[in-house]
Amino acid sequence: MKQESVQEPVEESDCQRIDTVLLAIVSVVYIAGRFLWTFALTKTTVANGAIISSLEPLFTTMGGWLFFNQTFGAKSAIGLAIALLGSFTLELTELEKVNINLIGDSTALLSCLCYAAGLLLIKKISDKFSSSKILLWRCLVGTISLLPIVLWFEEDIFPTSWLGWVAVIGMALVGEMLGHGFLVYSLKYFSASFVSLSTLLTPISTVILAWIILAERLYSLTWLALALVLVGVYISKETTPKSHLDH
Numbered sequence: 001m002k003q004e005s006v007q008e009p010v011e012e013s014d015c016q017r018i019d020t021v022l023l024a025i026v027s028v029v030y031i032a033g034r035f036l037w038t039f040a041l042t043k044t045t046v047a048n049g050a051i052i053s054s055l056e057p058l059f060t061t062m063g064g065w066l067f068f069n070q071t072f073g074a075k076s077a078i079g080l081a082i083a084l085l086g087s088f089t090l091e092l093t094e095l096e097k098v099n100i101n102l103i104g105d106s107t108a109l110l111s112c113l114c115y116a117a118g119l120l121l122i123k124k125i126s127d128k129f130s131s132s133k134i135l136l137w138r139c140l141v142g143t144i145s146l147l148p149i150v151l152w153f154e155e156d157i158f159p160t161s162w163l164g165w166v167a168v169i170g171m172a173l174v175g176e177m178l179g180h181g182f183l184v185y186s187l188k189y190f191s192a193s194f195v196s197l198s199t200l201l202t203p204i205s206t207v208i209l210a211w212i213i214l215a216e217r218l219y220s221l222t223w224l225a226l227a228l229v230l231v232g233v234y235i236s237k238e239t240t241p242k243s244h245l246d247h
Helices: 012-040 046-053 056-068 074-090 092-097 102-125 131-153 162-186 192-198 201-213 220-238
Strands: none
Touching (some): 056 102, 074 192, 074 220, 131 162
């Protein structure tokens, strides 16, 4: 008799279940980061928050190394250091507004850690789910999680003026769908540390837009910060780390 070979079944259902759990965790971590950031700004200054949020690429890089076996060369570390120096340089003009608040600053730090963890987790599941599905889950879980809190503390949960509706719709379309949509999509092609590092360009672009649209004055320190961040991001792009995240 011909003996049939018996093969062990591939536990695809277990893998899919784990990926779904990670997708839910991503949503919870992101909402926690948003909530902590909002609370932090009620306890500390914007300058403090901006400086602490600049540490997100550092936390993302360290998290990738500790938990996902990412490896980094000397050029990548130099690029990160240069970009962080540029980010801190941009905040030098705000140093007089810095006022240490233990509760607010600690909350901002926790928020920063949540955002870093969220990027790493999205990178982990980026080849399992589409960008639109990740965003949909994040918004759905966020709405379900925050709705009881909003109903408890607020009487009106909808805008009461057309200007309020414009602001809310604008944040949903531009901030969430486009902004975070592109960020999630980019994680399919770049490392989480590089994507996180690229977010340091956000305050730079804000300053440039304020210069163009509002005719705000730019100082030489601002141009120096812009140059440092761009150089740091460019060096990091040229040395994107290899990682087991992609497997």
